[in-house]
Amino acid sequence: MHPRQSIIEIFSTFVQFSGDRFSNWAMDSQLRRSIQSCLHRTPQETSESFWTLYWYKFWQVTETQTLAKSHLTAYLQETCYWISQKTVAGFASTQYQLSDCFQIAIAQVDKILKGFNANQSFTLKNYASAIFGNAIRETLRQRHEVDICTDWGLLRKITKKRLVESLQNAGLSVSEVNAYINAWDCFKILYVPTTTGTSRQLTRPDDRTWEAIAQSYNSQTGQQVNSQTLEKWLVSAAKAVRKYLYPALDSLNTPKGADDSLEWVDNLPGLETESLVNEIIAQEEAQTRNSQQSEINQVIIKAIAQLEPQLQQILQLYYGQELTQDKIAKQLQMQQYTVSRRLKKAQETLLRSLANWSQDSLHISVTSDLLKSISTVMEDWLKNYYSLSSN
Numbered sequence: 001m002h003p004r005q006s007i008i009e010i011f012s013t014f015v016q017f018s019g020d021r022f023s024n025w026a027m028d029s030q031l032r033r034s035i036q037s038c039l040h041r042t043p044q045e046t047s048e049s050f051w052t053l054y055w056y057k058f059w060q061v062t063e064t065q066t067l068a069k070s071h072l073t074a075y076l077q078e079t080c081y082w083i084s085q086k087t088v089a090g091f092a093s094t095q096y097q098l099s100d101c102f103q104i105a106i107a108q109v110d111k112i113l114k115g116f117n118a119n120q121s122f123t124l125k126n127y128a129s130a131i132f133g134n135a136i137r138e139t140l141r142q143r144h145e146v147d148i149c150t151d152w153g154l155l156r157k158i159t160k161k162r163l164v165e166s167l168q169n170a171g172l173s174v175s176e177v178n179a180y181i182n183a184w185d186c187f188k189i190l191y192v193p194t195t196t197g198t199s200r201q202l203t204r205p206d207d208r209t210w211e212a213i214a215q216s217y218n219s220q221t222g223q224q225v226n227s228q229t230l231e232k233w234l235v236s237a238a239k240a241v242r243k244y245l246y247p248a249l250d251s252l253n254t255p256k257g258a259d260d261s262l263e264w265v266d267n268l269p270g271l272e273t274e275s276l277v278n279e280i281i282a283q284e285e286a287q288t289r290n291s292q293q294s295e296i297n298q299v300i301i302k303a304i305a306q307l308e309p310q311l312q313q314i315l316q317l318y319y320g321q322e323l324t325q326d327k328i329a330k331q332l333q334m335q336q337y338t339v340s341r342r343l344k345k346a347q348e349t350l351l352r353s354l355a356n357w358s359q360d361s362l363h364i365s366v367t368s369d370l371l372k373s374i375s376t377v378m379e380d381w382l383k384n385y386y387s388l389s390s391n
Contacts (some may be wrong), residue, residue: 320386
């Protein structure tokens with residue numbers, strides 16, 4: 001890449017790629033006329049730093065000022081190019097090319113302008129270098145995370161909100177989206193892997209699980225859909241998620257307009273580099289999980305409070321003090337089978353409350369498999385709750 005020399009070039013030209021390499025500097029006619037007019041009015045000002053500050057102050061007057069932003073975007077082209085080249089070279093394996101990384105970085109201009117402080121010692125180029133580099137590194141890391149996730153791992157990580165957006169973006173009708181979401185709900189409930197370790201490499205559910213998913217789906221919807229169809233839907237859903245989170249990058253070199261103006265800024269895709277796969281999934285999944293956990297806490301605590309005092313006492317002794325049924329019987333001066341029967345009654349009452357909440361709040365049909373899952377969750381909750389209350 002040969003460096004730009006004149007003020008006109010620096011503030012009105014843009015990088016053009018050919019075969020993922022720098023090809024030439026493309027002139028934007030509108031920006032050229034703009035900077036020529038400025039230089040004509042103030043011929044004594046030939047400093048790059050002066051015009052950088054000039055356009056930055058001009059942009060500050062109104063952040064919707066596209067002319068000032070375009071001049072500053074042109075100004076940052078070389079910085080963006082060299083940072084993109086340096087950063088992508090640091091990743092041993094990536095599907096992104098230099099031109100892709102350049103696009104990811106240059107999409108950060110709004111963030112750069114909003115965060116830059118001209119009163120501090122660093123220059124706009126130095127500040128932009130840090131933002132450009134961070135954006136590229138984060139995107140490559142997040143893309144790697146999505147790439148190494150299996151379809152099943154990705155579907156267990158994704159939130160319902162993001163899945164709906166992905167399916168809508170894929171062009172599915174409302175009824176199709178609803179069908180896919182219902183299938184995904186059944187998958188999330190019934191596919192509970194028992195293997196330890198990362199969830200990124202989850203394998204395909206076994207045939208027995210698929211049959212349970214199909215049975216649950218059909219009972220909820222009143223339809224007759226086989227497990228093979230549901231599996232195809234979920235595989236398609238995973239593909240839609242990947243495509244939505246990482247859309248294909250359009251070429252920077254496609255000019256628009258009838259004149260000789262490139263208007264290339266309009267070609268930049270709406271990359272949401274501030275909210276990539278781990279942040280999207282982690283934050284939204286955490287919010288959903290925390291919200292549901294809070295509701296579960298309230299449901300069980302309320303249900304416990306409504307139990308008979310003796311049942312509450314048995315729960316406290318069993319989970320809080322970890323006494324056996326024999327020891328509880330001796331302490332309460334009753335038969336062991338009575339303790340067993342009343343403990344089971346208390347557990348079933350709490351389980352029924354959780355099942356009703358799942359049906360009413362999550363719109364999930366209560367099946368035997370679901371009850372087993374809820375029972376396991378409830379047991380863990382009771383042990384933790386009474387353990388904390390005993391300390």
